[in-house]
Amino acid sequence: MKVRVNVMLKEGVLDPQGKAIGHALDVLGFHGLGEVRAGKLIEIEVPAQNEEAAVEQGEAMARELLANLVIEDFTVEVVS
């Protein structure tokens, strides 16, 4: 099964990349935007029999490698 791990900076953690993207969008003519935040997503084909096991594996991988839990939150969803 394929899981998707979404990793975002926690609320309140400064996000200079998001700020830069927001500024660039404003320059390009997209005015009036609110907060812009950037994160990563990782899609992984896991050897799981069911959705529950797939999500568990995705969460374990996020905790151990994909997310820095001091400053980042993650969510895991099954894609297919």
Next chain:
Amino acid sequence: MKVRVNVMLKEGVLDPQGKAIGHALDVLGFHGLGEVRAGKLIEIEVPAQNEEAAVEQGEAMARELLANLVIEDFTVEVVS
């Protein structure tokens, strides 16, 4: 409204970052993984009245700045 733009490398485009993540996960004990692909996600608070307009704005921003359409695909979804 808040939209989320997911940007991934197109099928067939080499993804060294994904490969490196897959290798690191294997070293950490997550064996038997299939393909691993890395992408970015950008959450943007847009000044739209309805979901349709929000998605349209997200798509326009993806085309103009967030995605490199030569090598990347994107999807846009409304988060809230």
